[in-house]
Amino acid sequence: MQLIQLLIDGIASGCIYGLVALGFVLIYKATETINFAQGDILMLGAFVAYSLIGILGMDYLTGFALTVLIIAVFGFFLDAVVVRQIIGQPAFATVMLTIGLGFIFRGFASIYWGTDIFSFSTPFSGKITEFNGLIISYVNLSIIVGTAVLMSALYFFFTFSKIGVAMRASSENQLAAYYMGIPVKFIFSLIWSISAGVAAVAGVLLAPITLVDTSISLIGLKAFAAAVLGGFGSIPGAIVGGIIIGIVEQLCGTYENYLFEGVREISAYLVLILTLIIYPRGLFSDKAEVKKV
Amino acid sequence: MRFIFKTKYSQDINIAKHNGDRFWYSLLILIMVALPLVLNDFYLGEISYICILSIAGIGLMILSGYTGLASLGHAAFLGVGAYTHAFLLTNGIPFYASIPIVIVVSFLVGAAIGIPILRLTGMYLAIATLALGFIAEHVFIKWEHFTGGNRGLPVPQPEFLGMSFYDSVFFYYVCLVFLIAAMFAAINILRSPTGRAFVAIRDSEIAAQSLGVNLGLYKALSFAISGAFTGLAGALLAHYIGYLAPDIFNIFLSLTLLLLIVVGGMGSLHGTVFGAIFVGFLPQLIAICRDYLPSSIGSQPGLEPMLFGLILVFFILYEPLGIYGRWMKIKLFFELFPTYKRQTFKKQKVFTKSDRV
Numbered sequence: 001m002q003l004i005q006l007l008i009d010g011i012a013s014g015c016i017y018g019l020v021a022l023g024f025v026l027i028y029k030a031t032e033t034i035n036f037a038q039g040d041i042l043m044l045g046a047f048v049a050y051s052l053i054g055i056l057g058m059d060y061l062t063g064f065a066l067t068v069l070i071i072a073v074f075g076f077f078l079d080a081v082v083v084r085q086i087i088g089q090p091a092f093a094t095v096m097l098t099i100g101l102g103f104i105f106r107g108f109a110s111i112y113w114g115t116d117i118f119s120f121s122t123p124f125s126g127k128i129t130e131f132n133g134l135i136i137s138y139v140n141l142s143i144i145v146g147t148a149v150l151m152s153a154l155y156f157f158f159t160f161s162k163i164g165v166a167m168r169a170s171s172e173n174q175l176a177a178y179y180m181g182i183p184v185k186f187i188f189s190l191i192w193s194i195s196a197g198v199a200a201v202a203g204v205l206l207a208p209i210t211l212v213d214t215s216i217s218l219i220g221l222k223a224f225a226a227a228v229l230g231g232f233g234s235i236p237g238a239i240v241g242g243i244i245i246g247i248v249e250q251l252c253g254t255y256e257n258y259l260f261e262g263v264r265e266i267s268a269y270l271v272l273i274l275t276l277i278i279y280p281r282g283l284f285s286d287k288a289e290v291k292k293v
Numbered sequence: 294m295r296f297i298f299k300t301k302y303s304q305d306i307n308i309a310k311h312n313g314d315r316f317w318y319s320l321l322i323l324i325m326v327a328l329p330l331v332l333n334d335f336y337l338g339e340i341s342y343i344c345i346l347s348i349a350g351i352g353l354m355i356l357s358g359y360t361g362l363a364s365l366g367h368a369a370f371l372g373v374g375a376y377t378h379a380f381l382l383t384n385g386i387p388f389y390a391s392i393p394i395v396i397v398v399s400f401l402v403g404a405a406i407g408i409p410i411l412r413l414t415g416m417y418l419a420i421a422t423l424a425l426g427f428i429a430e431h432v433f434i435k436w437e438h439f440t441g442g443n444r445g446l447p448v449p450q451p452e453f454l455g456m457s458f459y460d461s462v463f464f465y466y467v468c469l470v471f472l473i474a475a476m477f478a479a480i481n482i483l484r485s486p487t488g489r490a491f492v493a494i495r496d497s498e499i500a501a502q503s504l505g506v507n508l509g510l511y512k513a514l515s516f517a518i519s520g521a522f523t524g525l526a527g528a529l530l531a532h533y534i535g536y537l538a539p540d541i542f543n544i545f546l547s548l549t550l551l552l553l554i555v556v557g558g559m560g561s562l563h564g565t566v567f568g569a570i571f572v573g574f575l576p577q578l579i580a581i582c583r584d585y586l587p588s589s590i591g592s593q594p595g596l597e598p599m600l601f602g603l604i605l606v607f608f609i610l611y612e613p614l615g616i617y618g619r620w621m622k623i624k625l626f627f628e629l630f631p632t633y634k635r636q637t638f639k640k641q642k643v644f645t646k647s648d649r650v
Contacts, residue, residue: 034416085610092363093609095419096555099365099548100605107599221427224420232417266431269424276421277409 005134006250012140013209014246015147017268018239019202020223021230022154023195025238028227030171030191031087033094037102038199039220044105045071045200046212047113054120068200075196079189102217110214118212125208139208146205150198151239158235167191225272231282240283245271306484325469334461338533341461343566343573344468345529348475350553350565352522357551358560359483360515361495363419366426367550370520372433372542374399374527375448376440379537382449389453395528396521403520407513414498426547433539445538448531458532468529475522479562482518491515495560552601556608558615567616575601614638 023038035041048070053063082101086093124138158164170177170187177184203216210216226245230237245268253264263270275282297304297311309315329337353367377398381391410421433440440446450458458464482488490511493501502508531537549572557568579597586596612619618638626633 028416034420082606082610089613090361091416091419092357092361092559093613095363095365095416096551097606097609099551100602100609103548103598103602104606105602107596107602111596111599221423224423228417228420260435262431262435266428269427272424273410273421273428276413276417280412280417 001133002254006254007247008134008136008140010247010250011243012143012246013249014226014243015143015239016202016206016219016242017223017226017245018242019147019150019198019205020220021226021238021242022235023199024223024227025230025233025235026191026195026198029233029235030167031188033083033087033091034098035192035195036095036098036220037105038195038223039217040102040105040109041071041075041196042199042203042206042219043109043214043217044074045196045203046207046216047109047118048200049204049207050113050118050120050212053122054118060122064201064204067204068197071200072193072197074193076189076193078196079192080185083192084185084188102220106214106217115214120207120212122208143205146201147239150201154194154198154235163187163190222268225268225275228272228280229275229282231284234282234284237282237284308480308484322473329462329465337461337465339573341465341468342533343569344465344472345526345533346550346553346569346573347472347566348529349523349526349550350557350569351475351479351562352519352524352526353550354554354557354560354562354565355479355482355491355522356515356519358554358564359488359495360491360512362512362515363422364519364547365419365423365544365551366429366547367422367519367523368542368544368546369426369429370399370403370523371527371530371546371550372429372539373402373520374524375531375537375542376433376446376527377524378528378531379446379448380439382451383446387453388451392525392528395524399524399527400517400521402524403517404513406520407516408509411509411512423544423547426544430539430543433542440537440539443539445536447536448534450532450535464532467532471525471529475525476562479522483562487511487514548601552605554615555605556615558617559613561615561617563620564615564617567620571616 020038020042023041024034027033027035045067049063049067052058052066053060056063058066078101083094083097086097122139122142124142127138129136129138129141158168166177166182167187167190169180170182170184171191174184177187202219206216206219222245223242226242227238228241229244230239230241248271249264249267252267256263299305304310309318328340332340349367349371352370353364356362356364356367374395378391378395381394382388386394406425410418410425413421434442436442437444453467456463458467483491490501490506493504493506494508494511494515498508534541553568553572554564555568556571557566558564576597579600582600583596608615614621622638625637
């Protein structure tokens with residue numbers, strides 16, 4: 001029973017990793033760049049939600065939707081104005097650029113909102129439900145349900161909508177997509193905006209657990225482990241990878257005595273390194289093989 | 294404009310290309326040696342720190358700037374060097390014996406890290422080194438027997454050549470000597486076949502492989518050499534800060550090193566020194582900025598990371614060649630005056646290179 005309890009907690013935190021990883025994967029699939037600022041966008045999402053719900057006193061759902069919208073528009077212009085300029089430069093430049101952007105966001109957040117820890121009330125805070133002796137908090141439930149809803153929405157979007165199909169086409173082959181009359185640059189910015197929106201969703205869902213401060217951007221780094229484990233470039237892989245990381249982390253935390261002290265904090269990174277060394281393709285990769293020496 | 298008349302093939306790999314180089318660099322060294330006569334202890338300390346940063350920068354430059362392998366966890370090597378050095382000194386090993394051991398240990402650690410992650414390229418490598426940096430930081434916290442954990446580890450300041458490390462003039466000379474030695478070693482590594490192989494790997498792995506460069510070997514070697522330089526810098530850093538705590542060697546330090554080489558100019562050893570000067574004076578620069586901003590913004594702790602990020606972004610977008618690149622442009626402008634063309638350094642438009650198969 002304790003194990004199932006752990007699994008549920010693990011899945012809930014794993015969903016957050018999965019959502020952030022999803023942001024990486026969407027951008028990577030389309031533009032072959034990795035957005036190291038994803039965790040910082042998540043943090044901005046949490047702060048904007050705090051402003052709207054906590055300070056302006058908006059209704060939770062309205063505030064949630066507005067936050068996602070604001071961050072999505074922000075993501076769109078982030079690509080259109082800044083990131084697009086360095087397309088075609090070596091991978092290193094993008095890495096450095098997005099790291100720099102992450103620092104700017106974090107600095108901005110701590111200047112504008114301050115370095116205190118904030119919280120805002122949600123309909124889920126503090127409520128729990130019992131089921132056969134399992135204790136499930138509403139917050140965890142909201143995260144799992146939210147992820148499931150978002151995933152199905154994205155699935156339908158990418159499968160049936162015209163823009164979704166255009167996005168898949170552009171990530172498949174940019175040049176061919178151009179020839180077919182797809183506005184690839186616009187589509188890329190749109191992908192950035194979706195990815196930022198997903199990060200904002202994760203940020204708002206996470207806010208009741210970790211509270212809102214600038215350090216939650218570190219989640220972005222753990223989400224790398226999720227993305228790599230799922231095989232960079234696979235959308236379901238990102239979520240599955242995230243859930244595995246979440247569960248591993250919970251298990252390592254509980255059984256710390258049998259392993260070594262402090263294993264919980266680095267378990268995600270250990271999984272990441274092991275995946276890269278042993279099976280760099282990841283679990284769900286659609287690629288033939290990661291380029292090898 | 295200076296034209297070098299070449300009469301021997303060996304001129305191509307001369308350290309000093311012409312007499313002007315010899316004159317200016319000798320003058321620079323003379324000035325550096327004479328500095329303690331004019332500067333007080335505070336500035337000598339700052340310049341010692343810049344020397345240490347430059348040595349670490351050389352390490353990262355060899356890896357990232359010359360071999361093209363990104364490392365986001367280089368603070369780990371600084372930590373390895375610093376902790377090894379402090380541990381050895383605490384156990385009574387003299388300074389002159391400790392430094393070579395530190396260099397060998399960091400070299401081996403570099404190789405040990407380099408070998409398993411050889412297969413990774415580009416972003417995967419960046420992510421892996423990032424994770425390794427975190428793991429290393431964690432090891433420094435938890436391995437209390439060796440590092441003292443969160444309590445920290447005082448660094449003994451032994452006598453060396455009859456002088457104490459507390460003496461800032463002496464410490465300045467130690468740092469300067471090590472910087473010059475490291476620079477000399479780096480120049481020589483880079484003009485040897487090993488260094489040429491590094492550059493070949495950076496420019497095109499496939500081409501390098503076709504020319505018989507053993508990619509795995511040279512990438513591991515690059516990691517190891519880079520680790521050795523950075524470990525040496527770590528040992529000196531241990532003396533500079535005097536008391537080691539694990540949270541010094543965090544991701545922010547790794548990113549500061551990256552900022553150093555990007556701002557200085559990727560792929561040039563001059564760049565490491567320019568970058569180190571920039572990074573060394575950044576806190577003062579920020580302090581000056583604080584004075585000019587309204588106090589509501591100026592007193593915020595978030596200003597530092599924000600400026601850090603802004604500088605990084607501006608350099609990546611507008612001056613990818615860094616300070617050294619800008620210096621070259623200015624120099625060329627005056628050499629070619631009035632026929633200088635902006636197009637000389639124009640960024641070539643390229644298509645996104647795909648590493649998908």
